[in-house]
Amino acid sequence: MKLLKPKVLFIGLIILVSGILIYALLLNNLALLISCICLVIYGVLIFFIERKKIQEELNLLSVMIDRMMNQERVEGIQKHDEFMSSKIQHQLEKVNTLFVSKQEDIERDRDEIRLLINDIAHQMRTPITNMKLYLELLELEELTQTQQQYVDSVEKAMDTLSFLSENFIRMSRIEGKIIQLKSMEQSLTTTIYEAITVIDGLASSRNVQIHFDEELAYVVSHDFHWMKEAIINLLDNAIKYSYENSDIYIQINENEMFMQIEIIDQGIGVNEEEEAQIFQRFYRGQRVSNQKGLGLGLYITRMIIQTHDGYIKVKRKDRGSIFSIILPK
Structure with a gap:
């Protein structure tokens, strides 16, 4: 009533x-x-x-x-x-x-898990380094074709373990808020170009063309190394899930308050209901379940952008996706 x-x-x-x-x-x-x-x-x-x-x-x-x-x-x-x-x-x-x-319990459990992951990742570094050294020594010997195949397989496994341990350490450092950004007014164009240089080999292996006009000068306050890491993660994600012989476009837009980086691919795209989930830790999209990965790249990227007081979003299109990074000026 x-x-x-x-x-x-x-x-x-x-x-x-x-x-x-x-x-x-x-x-x-x-x-x-x-x-x-x-x-x-x-x-x-x-x-x-x-x-x-x-x-x-x-x-x-x-x-x-x-x-x-x-x-x-x-x-x-x-x-x-x-x-x-x-x-x-x-x-x-x-x-x-x-x-x-309940929130305090969750925070305490999360801190314990983060510390455990960090400890495991650090403990893995020494044996991985030793194994890589032994593999390099093996390659100095004359090996049969079968033996060389075994060595190559072990090297790939070592690269995967190294990649995982380094990402776990990055995740732990970011979540623990122990990274110190060295933000300064510098060329965002240069940072993006350096990221493209690092990832260009992977793009070439899939015959994917990355289009970016490095002639344009855009300046915004950011940490060169961490922003480069975030862009590499986005480009790596775009290349892995793009079709061969496709294109990736990087565009920069700005207004009086914000600078926006758009990475536009022609890949498999993102389901609409997953747009808010793909940046979560360990989340794997339905369309990429058959691909290798742990679901850390986009999560780490989101944390890096948030540390810069910015945010990241994704928008699906008819073919592919548009990942946007928005940074304050």
């Missing part, structure tokens, strides 16, 4: 009392007239007092909900037990206590 608004109740009261006043005047009854006036004054006072109480309660509940949304505790807020909303306040506090407790 809907409650009547205070304004409606007040108007109804005025109409009722006005009717009584008219009736009292017609009867020429002074006592009834004075009683009606007193009733009006009393009604008005009660109306404004109750309205103020309701407003205070609503403000209090609003503050509690805001604190809960900000993952803050709601302790220390004055309660008004005589109001009907005191029960709601108590329930909100219980929900908030439960929510904060």
Whole structure:
């Protein structure tokens, strides 16, 4: 059942009392007239007092909900037990206590997992380096064709392990907020061009052409090495999931407040329902489940861009996807 608004109740009261006043005047009854006036004054006072109480309660509940949304505790807020909303306040506090407790557990478990991954990755570095050294020594020997195939297979496995361990270390450093950006006003064009240089070999192996006009001069504050890493990840992703003999276009747009980098590929694209998920840690899209990978590249890229106070998004098109990096100027 809907409650009547205070304004409606007040108007109804005025109409009722006005009717009584008219009736009292017609009867020429002074006592009834004075009683009606007193009733009006009393009604008005009660109306404004109750309205103020309701407003205070609503403000209090609003503050509690805001604190809960900000993952803050709601302790220390004055309660008004005589109001009907005191029960709601108590329930909100219980929900908030439960929510904060669960959030703390999640944060603690995540920190422990991050430290474990970091330790494992660091421990892997030494044996991987030693194994690569032994492989290099083996290649100095005269090997049969079969032996050379075995060595090549082991080298590929070592490269994969090295790639995974380095990505785990990057992820741990970024999540632990222990990286220090050396942001400065510098050429974004140069950073992108250097990233293309690194990834050009992979593009050539799939006969994918990367188009970028390095003649244009764009300058924005960023860390050269980390931004280069983010762009390499996006280009690597675009090349892996593009069809052979296709094109990748890199465009830069700017306005007074932002600089936007667009990487446009002609690949398999992204499902609409996955656009908000592909930047999550370890997420693998439905269309790429048969491809190698752990789902770390886009996650690390998102963390790097967020560390630059920017954000990244993806938009699907008829053929391929558009990945956009937005950086503040």
